[in-house]
Amino acid sequence: MDNLDEIRNRIDGVDAQMTSLFEQRMELVREIVAYKTAHGLAILDPTREEEIIRRNASRVSDRDIREYYVNFQKEVMSLSCDWQRRLSRGLRVAYSGVPGAFAYIAAMRLYPGAELIAQADFEQAYRACERGEADVAVLPFENSFSGEVSSVTDLMFSGTLYVNQVIEVEAEQNLLGLPGADKTQLRKVYSHPQALAQCTDYIHSKGLEAIGVSNTATAAKQVAEMQDSSCAAIGTAEAATLYGLEILEPRINSSRTNTTRFAAFSRMLRLDKENRRKMGKHFILMYTVKNEAGALAQTLNIIGAHNFNMCNLRSRPMKELLWNYYFFVELDGDVATDEGSSLLHELAPLCDRLKLVGSFYTR
Structure with missing residues (x-):
């Protein structure tokens, strides 16, 4: 033999x-x-x-x-x-929102010339890609100011798509209103809840009523359609241009380093061993551990033993199982190596479920 x-x-x-x-x-x-x-x-x-x-x-x-x-x-x-x-038919890219939303901007930068398909929410964009109605779904998964986008993290864990690219988009939030509107007469401001959270200091200082909507571009569109000068939106300069609004005040977000990370999801996992200058710089694992003493600690020790730098670790509740959690781990390094294969092999016996969500470079 x-x-x-x-x-x-x-x-x-x-x-x-x-x-x-x-x-x-x-x-x-x-x-x-x-x-x-x-x-x-x-x-x-x-x-x-x-x-x-x-x-x-x-x-x-x-x-x-x-x-x-x-x-x-x-x-x-x-x-x-x-x-x-x-x-x-060419590349089709699904995103959540309407033209002018941050996801729209991220999709345009990642895939110039592609057909962009607007979806009502994160899940619909994700499912459109799962069903083959789109080739890629571009969704936000983390903001430097307000943290993770929990619903997208849950889709990463429960869905079938993979992350193959990540792009960082500076989230510059502007106060948008009807042309000629008086800022002192504003009463209400509309935007996505995370955008509102990013501008809390400004909103409170002006005594405005904050009203959440599905995304920032939808807020701009809504304010344009209402034609009420006492209402404003928080959103991008692109949204102001698209919907005929005026930037009443630029950069009202509390943090001047406010950045959102968008992931490009697709149906195939790319582990490109011949293009390592671009691919495999980071990867994401999601897993649940067996109900055994020290199981989580052992998984972290294994990651360290293989010399992968763990740059992000967080837990999320599993909605279908009370008081059970899954773990999101983002690591620096190339999983498409012998060291990466060994890591996955050693983690598997400790996990009830282990998922390699993606290997990617960041733009």
């Missing part, structure tokens, strides 16, 4: 062949899309996909692994369909 290293080397050889064949297959998919587009044919053909899976499965002589092959083939077909959709 061959030793373990020899077997692994042979597996590496097979993987290299599969990589080449995968590239060839996706290039042929590109040719199919070009042909179908030119001839006005439907891009997807579910009947043919089922036929291919049945035919190829019948070629697997080992019955014990035939079911695994079917799952493998379905995943390949799913990737091909995603690729065909993207080639046929």
